[in-house]
Amino acid sequence: MSKDEQFMDADWIPFHPNPRKPAYQPPAGAVDAHCHVFGPAKSFPFAPQRKYTPCDASKAQLFALRDHLGFSRNVIVQASCHGRNNDALIDALLSSEGLARGVAVIAPEISDDELNHMHDAGVRAVRFNFVKRLVDATPRKVFLDIAERIARLGWHIVVYFEAADLEELIPFLKQLPTIVVVDHMGRPDVSKSLSDIDFQRFVRLMDENENIWTKVSCPERLSNGGPPYSDVIPFSRLLVERFSNRVLWGTDWPHPNMKSHMPDDGELVDLIPQIASTAQLQRALLVDNPMRLYWPETNTEGK
Ligand code: 0GY
DSSP: OOTTSOOOOTTOOOOOSSOOOOSSOOOTTOEEEEEOOBOOTTTSOOOTTOSOOOOOBOHHHHHHHHHHHTOOEEEEEOOGGGTTOOHHHHHHHHTTTTOEEEEEOOOTTOOHHHHHHHHHHTEEEEEEEOOTTTSOOOOHHHHHHHHHHHHTTTOEEEEEOOGGGHHHHHHHHHHOOSOEEEGGGGOOOTTSOTTOHHHHHHHHHHHHOTTEEEEOOOHHHHOSSOTTOTTTHHHHHHHHHHSTTSEEOOOOTTOTTOOSOOOOHHHHHTTHHHHSOSHHHHHIIIIIHHHHHHOTTSOOTTO
């Protein structure tokens, strides 16, 4: 099938149709800091250069899930299937009544007017994606030029890479002039121990660079055992306890490219008390940290 046809891939697993109501109740004002919208393709066609064609996953479905899970806000991350066309993302932000912020993917030739328009809509970061199965490579110089421009707007950078690529990426990451948020804990190999050299390299990177944050997200993607994802919990817990003021949490709805199974989003929420064991850690993870990064003007005291 040609990539110009906008039908979802034959092996695509759609998001859970009926996630359970979580037993865990997040603190007031909780933020789902990693999720996406896909299309709908009829209004927002997928990019010609995409590596996959997903099912539609609309802003209305995302906001309904937010409410169902007991969350208040979303950070919507531009997914690679939309390339550098952020229209679906911007449309969702503008419909969110200020309850969503965005992470865009931009071209180096973007105009100042476009950047300002994105800022007004709620974009606060750009994403640099290094995952080879998702995107064609972008030269580092292009990323550094983008980094300099968005730093002036007070935005930050979200990076997505595989654990095996971290060592080579470290000098580049250290050059970035903003806060840098690493997706999905740098994708550790959870079949190895916490003292494994690759995971320890990531921990050291965070130890030594106070501008580096991470999302303790995607147990369903990292787990070898499947639900209830017990093999991933120790990695998330270590990062939450060690870097409590630099961690974020997200559902990753609608869970692109899951091949083994589709998680129940309610079940993912119910894992939070296992990775953030006190009310204080949970509030930092779900409210204080994402609010400081994405809604710095909003006072959350006493919420
Ligand atoms: C994620 C993970 C994936 C996909 C994307 O932009 C994307 O297409 O981020 C993935 O396939 O690992 O964070 O949603």
